[in-house]
Amino acid sequence: MKMKPILEVKNLRTYFYTRRGVVKAVDGVSYELGEGETLGLVGESGCGKSISCFSIIRLVPAPAGVIVGGEILFGGSDLLLKSEEEMDRIRGAEISMILQDPMTSLNPLFTIGDQVAEPLQIHQKLKGEGLREKVREMLNLVRIPSPEVRMKEYPHQMSGGMRQRIVGGMVLACRPKILIADEPTTSLDVTIQAQFLRLLKEIQHTSNLSMIIVTHDFGIVAKACDRVAVMYAGKIVEMAGTVELFDNPEHPYTAALMKSLPKAGMRQNRLYAIEGQPPDLRTLDSGCSFAPRCPRAMEICRKEYPPRVEINDGHTLSCWLRKGEVLND
Amino acid sequence: MSISVQSTAVDGTSRQESGARLWAMVLHARELPLFSIGLLLLFVITGIFGDFISPHDPLRTNLRAVLLPPFWEETGTATYLLGTDHLGRDILSRLICGAGVSIEVGFSVIIVAGLLGTLVALLSGYIGGRIDAALMRLCDIVLSMPYLMVAIVLAAVLGPSKENIIIILIVLGWASYARVLRGEVLRVKEGDFIRLAVIAGASPVRIMFRHIFPNIVNTLIILATLQLGMVIITEASLSFLGLGVPVPEPAWGSMCAEGRGYIYDAWWIAFWPGVAIMLVVLSCNFLGDWLRIRLDPKFRQI
Amino acid sequence: MKRYILKRLVQAFVSLFAVTLIVFMLTQLSGDPALLMAPPDATPRDIQEMREIMGLTKPLHVQYGIFLADILSGEFGRSFKWDKPCIAIWLDRFPNTLLLAGASMVITIIIGLSFGILSAVHVGRWFDQFGKIFALMGQALPVFWLGLMLMYLFSVKLRWLPTSGMGSWEHLIMPAITLGWFFTASIARLTRSSMLDELDRDYIKMAKIKGVSRSGIILRHALKNATIPILTLGSLNFVFMLNGTVITETVFNWPGVGRLVVEAIFTRDFPLVQTTVLIGASFFIFVNLMVDVLYAYIDPRIRYQ
Numbered sequence: 001m002k003m004k005p006i007l008e009v010k011n012l013r014t015y016f017y018t019r020r021g022v023v024k025a026v027d028g029v030s031y032e033l034g035e036g037e038t039l040g041l042v043g044e045s046g047c048g049k050s051i052s053c054f055s056i057i058r059l060v061p062a063p064a065g066v067i068v069g070g071e072i073l074f075g076g077s078d079l080l081l082k083s084e085e086e087m088d089r090i091r092g093a094e095i096s097m098i099l100q101d102p103m104t105s106l107n108p109l110f111t112i113g114d115q116v117a118e119p120l121q122i123h124q125k126l127k128g129e130g131l132r133e134k135v136r137e138m139l140n141l142v143r144i145p146s147p148e149v150r151m152k153e154y155p156h157q158m159s160g161g162m163r164q165r166i167v168g169g170m171v172l173a174c175r176p177k178i179l180i181a182d183e184p185t186t187s188l189d190v191t192i193q194a195q196f197l198r199l200l201k202e203i204q205h206t207s208n209l210s211m212i213i214v215t216h217d218f219g220i221v222a223k224a225c226d227r228v229a230v231m232y233a234g235k236i237v238e239m240a241g242t243v244e245l246f247d248n249p250e251h252p253y254t255a256a257l258m259k260s261l262p263k264a265g266m267r268q269n270r271l272y273a274i275e276g277q278p279p280d281l282r283t284l285d286s287g288c289s290f291a292p293r294c295p296r297a298m299e300i301c302r303k304e305y306p307p308r309v310e311i312n313d314g315h316t317l318s319c320w321l322r323k324g325e326v327l328n329d
Numbered sequence: 330m331s332i333s334v335q336s337t338a339v340d341g342t343s344r345q346e347s348g349a350r351l352w353a354m355v356l357h358a359r360e361l362p363l364f365s366i367g368l369l370l371l372f373v374i375t376g377i378f379g380d381f382i383s384p385h386d387p388l389r390t391n392l393r394a395v396l397l398p399p400f401w402e403e404t405g406t407a408t409y410l411l412g413t414d415h416l417g418r419d420i421l422s423r424l425i426c427g428a429g430v431s432i433e434v435g436f437s438v439i440i441v442a443g444l445l446g447t448l449v450a451l452l453s454g455y456i457g458g459r460i461d462a463a464l465m466r467l468c469d470i471v472l473s474m475p476y477l478m479v480a481i482v483l484a485a486v487l488g489p490s491k492e493n494i495i496i497i498l499i500v501l502g503w504a505s506y507a508r509v510l511r512g513e514v515l516r517v518k519e520g521d522f523i524r525l526a527v528i529a530g531a532s533p534v535r536i537m538f539r540h541i542f543p544n545i546v547n548t549l550i551i552l553a554t555l556q557l558g559m560v561i562i563t564e565a566s567l568s569f570l571g572l573g574v575p576v577p578e579p580a581w582g583s584m585c586a587e588g589r590g591y592i593y594d595a596w597w598i599a600f601w602p603g604v605a606i607m608l609v610v611l612s613c614n615f616l617g618d619w620l621r622i623r624l625d626p627k628f629r630q631i
Numbered sequence: 632m633k634r635y636i637l638k639r640l641v642q643a644f645v646s647l648f649a650v651t652l653i654v655f656m657l658t659q660l661s662g663d664p665a666l667l668m669a670p671p672d673a674t675p676r677d678i679q680e681m682r683e684i685m686g687l688t689k690p691l692h693v694q695y696g697i698f699l700a701d702i703l704s705g706e707f708g709r710s711f712k713w714d715k716p717c718i719a720i721w722l723d724r725f726p727n728t729l730l731l732a733g734a735s736m737v738i739t740i741i742i743g744l745s746f747g748i749l750s751a752v753h754v755g756r757w758f759d760q761f762g763k764i765f766a767l768m769g770q771a772l773p774v775f776w777l778g779l780m781l782m783y784l785f786s787v788k789l790r791w792l793p794t795s796g797m798g799s800w801e802h803l804i805m806p807a808i809t810l811g812w813f814f815t816a817s818i819a820r821l822t823r824s825s826m827l828d829e830l831d832r833d834y835i836k837m838a839k840i841k842g843v844s845r846s847g848i849i850l851r852h853a854l855k856n857a858t859i860p861i862l863t864l865g866s867l868n869f870v871f872m873l874n875g876t877v878i879t880e881t882v883f884n885w886p887g888v889g890r891l892v893v894e895a896i897f898t899r900d901f902p903l904v905q906t907t908v909l910i911g912a913s914f915f916i917f918v919n920l921m922v923d924v925l926y927a928y929i930d931p932r933i934r935y936q
Contacts, residue, residue, distance in 0.1 A: 092842030104833035119841040485896040603776030610771035
């Protein structure tokens with residue numbers, strides 16, 4: 001945590017205005033990302049982890065989704081205050097993103113080469129042989145065999161793993177400082193998942209890239225992340241270094257998530273499942289949103305949202321259980 | 330045996346009940362297209378009671394009141410609110426009686442073609458096999474023909490009359506119902522309540538009409554609403570070409586045709602019937618689309 | 632795939648055959664052509680003679696055979712009124728219809744595409760609402776009435792354009808708009824929905840992530856993908872237009888094949904009616920076939936149905 005932060009998200013709030021009410025998809029999220037660091041964002045689907053990432057690059061689905069508040073500090077200025085044109089210059093050049101499904105991330109009507117070349121044309125104004133050379137270099141970097149041939153081919157001629165690597169090459173072409181990966185391996189085979197993660201980590205080491213990996217898989221967290229933030233119902237409930245979190249999961253939700261992991265070498269007939277449903281983000285009351293599903297919920301949990309406290313070096317938590325202890329001490 | 334009969338009955342009624350509840354929901358919806366419904370009601374009422382409502386005899390010519398403009402223009406009079414045509418006939422009265430013609434043609438066609446199409450769909454979808462193949466080929470042939478052109482030729486050969494127009498539009502119209510509804514029948518046929526009815530020994534005819542038909546009737550109504558507009562426009566087009574309802578009976582299409590020759594002197598002759606057609610067709614399309622969104626399971630998640 | 636094409640091909644021929652049969656039967660119903668053609672002072676014997684010359688005394692199936700042979704020879708019989716091969720008259724008129732439909736097509740695509748794109752980009756806002764109303768109107772306005780109203784506005788009131796007939800390019804404007812109105816609305820709606828589909832795709836999100844500008848997204852990425860269904864519909868529309876010219880040509884006195892049908896009907900020139908209808912129907916059936924095959928080619932799911 002001594003690293004200099006490259007990105008600071010402060011009290012970010014992104015709401016969706018639907019016919020049936022306001023969905024508070026991201027509701028007061030704060031974290032910072034150090035240079036060269038990898039932060040994992042973990043949670044069940046629908047907890048707002050993807051939306052918080054799309055908020056960073058200001059691509060929340062309009063017109064329903066609106067970033068209603070907060071600050072996103074990057075390079076000394078607030079991204080939320082930038083104009084659309086300024087954001088165009090940042091996206092792809094400074095901050096880039098990988099989406100979940102490589103099968104749909106590439107435009108079927110453009111060649112691989114054209115698609116990898118596009119950010120270079122836009123941001124670095126490359127042309128002709130220089131552009132071709134750079135595209136070849138990127139495809140080499142992401143281990144696409146015979147890039148010269150592949151450049152002229154179309155996405156449907158590639159396998160899923162290859163496509164995801166191409167997407168990687170495409171979003172990293174301009175050497176951005178931050179890469180956000182939204183469930184980058186969910187739709188890949190297990191072996192290819194590991195391969196792709198290793199590739200990302202390698203590129204990270206050679207180019208001092210900072211990464212945010214969104215996932216619901218603690219396996220990926222263990223392999224790739226330095227620090228983890230656990231999200232529930234639009235809020236970060238616990239954040240700590242990966243080792244610390246695995247050793248001392250404090251929030252009952254984190255603990256439950258860990259329990260639901262199948263462990264190697266352990267004979268488990270039934271996966272642990274968290275009781276109950278994720279809450280409806282439209283009808284949150286003032287209490288802790290996990291309280292209805294929490295086995296250790298107390299009176300106060302249903303009434304008031306627990307404040308965020310630091311319980312250990314770099315380990316923060318929002319839970320009345322520990323808050324109580326801290327107060328008692 | 331008696332148990333399964335009972336369960337069929339229960340299942341059958343529950344299906345129909347849910348259909349009824351759906352309709353209740355439809356009618357209680359807030360965004361009911363009142364404009365369309367109001368206009369269509371007005372259209373139907375004027376169509377039926379045209380003779381009593383119309384201020385003048387739509388056929389009576391008055392050579393002293395030829396080409397009078399609508400009342401708000403300088404030379405217009407309140408006697409002829411929307412003006413008169415080249416023979417001094419009252420346009421408002423002709424418009425009102427023309428609604429009757431459109432209604433007669435429109436409703437006869439959608440009802441008969443709709444029922445014919447339903448019958449074909451039930452036979453084709455439920456019985457299947459050769460009957461299905463033959464009926465669907467026939468359907469393909471009808472649908473692959475240029476609609477308006479064939480209608481024109483048929484009208485030319487059979488001679489222009491209201492009855493012939495109705496027959497022609499039925500002959501050309503049933504196929505699109507049959508095609509869509511057959512798909513519905515195939516879908517409904519797979520339901521457990523149909524299997525139960527078969528086990529209970531219900532006859533194919535009973536199954537088709539008591540069990541399947543109530544489940545496709547929503548689609549039929551949507552199609553018919555959308556078709557009504559189409560039929561009215563086609564009838565008007567044929568009448569415009571002089572192949573539809575013969576003059577002097579007032580039909581909206583032929584009124585426009587009469588106005589064509591007077592477009593320099595009297596725009597109102599052609600103007601009003603067109604407005605009437607447009608409003609009615611617009612209402613049909615609007616209502617049809619609205620019903621589709623409300624009743625079609627594919628759209629109903631909202 | 633081959634089987635599917637073959638099946639559709641057979642179906643198309645059956646449809647064509649059915650059309651010839653219908654047209655033939657209709658002419659049988661329409662009365663005695665000899666009576667229609669005979670001069671008013673012809674004696675019954677003259678008429679009988681004419682019947683024999685025209686082959687009307689032969690049994691029906693033989694007559695139908697001759698009728699088919701005439702079609703296959705490409706002559707389509709002789710017109711009663713003009714005393715020329717029908718096909719020659721048709722060919723005389725067809726370029727005019729082609730010109731009208733072509734002009735209409737261009738207008739349709741330009742207006743329809745731009746309306747559709749703008750509606751998709753401004754989805755839910757006033758332009759989109761306006762587009763919705765425009766499309767509903769497009770489907771509800773009777774073509775003949777639209778033509779007459781344009782004529783009143785631009786020729787009678789504003790005196791900008793000639794009322795009817797053919798000649799300069801100015802004569803072309805109103806008929807082309809009238810003919811294309813309906814299709815403009817449908818192209819605009821289709822463009823809108825397929826653009827909306829496209830704009831929702833992951834690769835569009837990806838392009839935004841790469842930093843592609845808004846106009847680049849719309850014009851380069853989304854439009855290219857969205858044009859496929861639009862072009863298919865467009866080509867289909869062209870043939871529907873060729874068939875739909877009857878009313879437009881009648882309104883504007885445009886000397887094309889559409890008016891030819893109406894003229895032929897009112898002069899009871901049945902061979903000419905047969906010819907125009909048969910050619911029109913063949914076009915129609917052929918294009919339906921092409922479109923089905925094209926779709927099967929694009930969408931593999933159809934092939935296995």
